[in-house]
Amino acid sequence: MPTTAPTQTSSSRRRRPSSARRDDESPIIPILARKVREVEAKAQRGKLGPTNRVKFQVIAFLVREERARVKADTEASDATRAELLKRLDGVATILAKTAARDTSLIQLLEVDQATSPVARRMRRDWLLESGAELPPDELIITDAAPAAAPVVPAALAERQVFPPQVEARQMANPFLAPDLTARAPASTARRRLDGWELMGPLYKAFEMGAGGTAASMELPPVPEFDRLSPRGLQIMPHQSRFLEAVREGHRAFLLADEPGLGKTAESVLAASVADAYPLLVVVPNVVKMNWAREVERWTPQRRATVIQGDGENIDAFADVFIVNYEILDRHLSWLSSLGLKGMVVDEAHFIKNLTSQRSRNVLALAGRIREQTGNPLLLALTGTPLINDVEDFDAIWRFLGWTNGEKPGPLLMEKLDATGLTPADKAFYPEARDAVISMGIVRRKKKDVAADLPDKLIADLPVQLDDDFGRSIRAAERELGARLAAKYRRIIDARGDRGLAPGEVDDEIVRLVAHNELEESKAAGTGGDNVFTMVRKIGQAKAVLAADYALQLQRSVGKVVFFAKHIDVMDAAEAHFAAAGLRTVSLRGDQSGAARQEAIDAFNDDPEVGVAVCSLTAAGVGVNMQASSNVVLAELSWTAAEQTQAIDRVHRIGQEEPVTAWRIIAAHTIDTKIAELIDSKQGLAQRALDGDAVDPQSSDSVQLSALMHLLRQALGG
Known part of the structure; x- marks a missing residue:
């Protein structure tokens, strides 16, 4: 143009x-x-x-x-x-x-x-x-044929590895089995909606919560007999209905059940129902070993192998290959030539940033699998697909083949065309939302499918930081607010008040000043006083107070899961527990998979272990800790999703007691505002996924909103 x-x-x-x-x-x-x-x-x-x-x-x-x-x-x-x-x-x-x-x-x-x-x-x-x-x-505007992107980009070519065991597998069977799946011929007929820009309206349909119902496709009824559970195990009705949809031939799903409803087991059994082997499972590093155990548990007739490092010790003849996001880039070449019949992406919100290499790796492999297999099993698993914005759906929809980022895929386009509507029609939006949902979005809430699951309560416990460290934190907050206020006043003085009433604050300038401060803080990292260093200092100041509360709680109710965001806060808590003679285990990001699983097993099975000290980022996914019904959040997260994931390590299938999460909040500091902001950020997912009639909330990040609050406070607003 x-x-x-x-x-x-x-x-x-x-x-x-x-x-x-x-x-x-x-x-x-x-x-x-x-x-x-x-x-x-x-x-x-x-x-x-x-x-x-x-x-x-x-x-x-x-x-x-x-x-x-x-x-x-x-x-x-x-x-x-x-x-x-x-x-x-x-x-x-x-x-x-x-x-x-x-x-x-x-x-x-x-x-x-x-x-x-x-x-x-x-x-x-x-x-x-x-x-x-x-x-x-x-x-009349036609689409140019997309150029086929290589699975392995030139920048990663030198990093590719080729485990010798994979060569043995290929030598044992040098020819991939032919794919005889009937493929629909590419349609050359023009559709009514071919000329419309549709991605924006599709996102808007979810942002509006159009339709007012939960974002879950129609699933078959529960079968009369459970034909899938191995001896000693039993799948739940909501899992069985999902697997019946796979049995009927559906192959691409965004499985967005709330955390704790057994998505891993559903995926393992779905691969068995669809015979989607070899199967690739891409997961966060911290849950690789747990996935291998779940494969063995639910499909004992299948073999799983965990890819570590350069893959020297993998079982190349396995049915399921489990790899973490961080090392996928060096295994793209041989994985793309293995003849994969299915792919699972766990914690799929990890790929929402399309500019990241890990997102490009996942999308390139999924594209190759669709080329090689007519109807592969593609599962995107995440209880929190929307973190900040409805366009967080973008990468997930691309992975599943529903869109290419610029327009809907052929099947979705056919469904949209069948509505007889266009984005100019108000009725298009609920119909478009339903069309996307029918592609394979499955979203169930605990209260609907696990009625016997105990209640969950989040209780705030304010603490006073009345020592010198606490006073210095409050002073630093005032200084930061004053600095922001000075920037605001310089802008107002330079442009004039433009009719502002006495005491009135220009919200656009407030946002601009806060945004610039946030960008400078991200660039500065841990240097100087900014919103990130301030929150970290608050965490350090709360560490012993939070640990002492967890200690008292453990003595009265039994096992407790203690979450913190920073290593030094975890260290201080563990030292406090050790001084009190309490046995603990630790779950951190630098642990090996075996050490991590050993700690989880000890917490769940050993009555002498009283507290699990966990990293919010490293232990917030893929961990089952139902031996406890009490969680202490020593530090607050920047997202509601991260907080929910942490609490749901305890509040999940298998829990028999009501769950209470105790948030330790530093009174009279920005900590209080952050807790309030986290609670207000639930509206997007409730509106887009669950069909709840909630008012649209601001999509500002918690960090930006917190800085805007400090600035308004300094201005007297």
């Missing part, structure tokens, strides 16, 4: 007849002004996903086009021309401010920047909305 010099023809087709123009000489400008505000709002929240990046690019091109058209319009008066150019400059100014926040946007402003069919459709739709008459070649 490069800009070209305007001609009389382009000028005439871009203007509506004078009878329809009324007082608006440039009807595209109000549309651009509205769209650029939408992009600016997303950028201020740090949520500029693929759809809004395309929107940014289209706005920039249309501003250029319209500026050239206005300058060349000999019919407009000088005053009209000056007014229109001023309005266009206002849109361009917002684009420049947005690009200053996210410098990766600058390349999208290049005149010769190649544009996608999505961008061309978006431009066309906005021009049509403005009343422009377009020639046929701009009305």
Whole structure:
């Protein structure tokens, strides 16, 4: 969509007849002004996903086009021309401010920047909305055939390993079994929605919670007999219904059940039902050994192998290959040639950042599996698929083959087309949400499918930091607030108050100052006083108080799980427990899989072990600790999802007692506000996934919201 010099023809087709123009000489400008505000709002929240990046690019091109058209319009008066150019400059100014926040946007402003069919459709739709008459070649936009990306990018080629055991497997059977699965021929017929930009409306459908029902596809009824559970085990009804859907032929799922409902067991048995072997399972490092145990437990007739390092000791003849995200990059070559029939991605929200190498690795392998197998089993497992924004769905949908990031895949497009609606129709959004759900979203809540699971309570326990360390933390908070307030006042003084009433605060400037502080804090790391170092100091100050409470709790109720975010807080707690003569185990990120599992088993089985001291990040997933019904959160997380994951290590299938999570909160500090913000961030998932009628919450991060709170407090707001 490069800009070209305007001609009389382009000028005439871009203007509506004078009878329809009324007082608006440039009807595209109000549309651009509205769209650029939408992009600016997303950028201020740090949520500029693929759809809004395309929107940014289209706005920039249309501003250029319209500026050239206005300058060349000999019919407009000088005053009209000056007014229109001023309005266009206002849109361009917002684009420049947005690009200053996210410098990766600058390349999208290049005149010769190649544009996608999505961008061309978006431009066309906005021009049509403005009343422009377009020639046929701009009305019909076709998609270029996507170039096949290699599984192993050139940058990773030298890192590839080839375990000798894999060579033995290939020599034993040098030919992959032919895939005789019937594949639907590629349709060449045009669909009614082919010309529409659909990704934005699909995200919007979930953001609105359109439909008001839980995001879970219709599943078959529970079968009369349990034909899958090995001796001594029994699957639950909700698991059985999922497996019946696999038996009926469904193969791609976003399994988004709440944590603790047995997604691992469901996945292991799904592979058995679908005969999806060899199966690749990509997981966080901390749960590799647990996955191997679950394969052995639920499908004892199958063999699992855990890939460590360069894979020297793997069992190349295994049915299930388990690898962690961090080392997947060096195993891409041989895994892509193994003839995989299925792939499971555990904690699938780990791939939400499409710019990360681990996301690209997962998506490249999934693409290769779809090429080799007509209908592979693809499972994305996560109880928290939405962390900050609805576009967190993007990578997961790509992995499952439902979309390619720019448009829906053929099957989803067929379902959307069958609605008979377009994004211009309000009724399209609930129908579109249902269409995506029917592709394979399965979301069950504990209260609905595990009625016998005990209640869960989160209780806040305020503590006073009344020593010198605590006083220094409060002083540092005041200094940070004062620094932010000084920046705010400098901006207000430079631009003028613009009609602000006495004592009124400009929320946009508050957000801008807080955003800049957050970016500087991320760059500074642990240097200086910022929101990250302040929260860490609060954790250090609470460490012994939280440990002492956990100690008293253990003496009265038995085993306790103690969570902290930082190693020094864990160390201080363990020292306090040891001084009291209490036996503990520790779960940390630097442990081997065997040591980690040994600690979990000791906590669950050894009556002498009273407390498990766990890292929020390393032990928040894939751990079953039902021997306890009490959790102490010594430090707060930055996300509601991380807090939920930690508590659900205890509140899960197998728990027989009501669960209480005790949050230790430092009174009269930013800790109190962070706890409040975490609780307020539940609205997105409740609205998008569970169909709850909750008011839309701000999508600002907890860090940004906390800084805005400090600034308003310093300003007296």
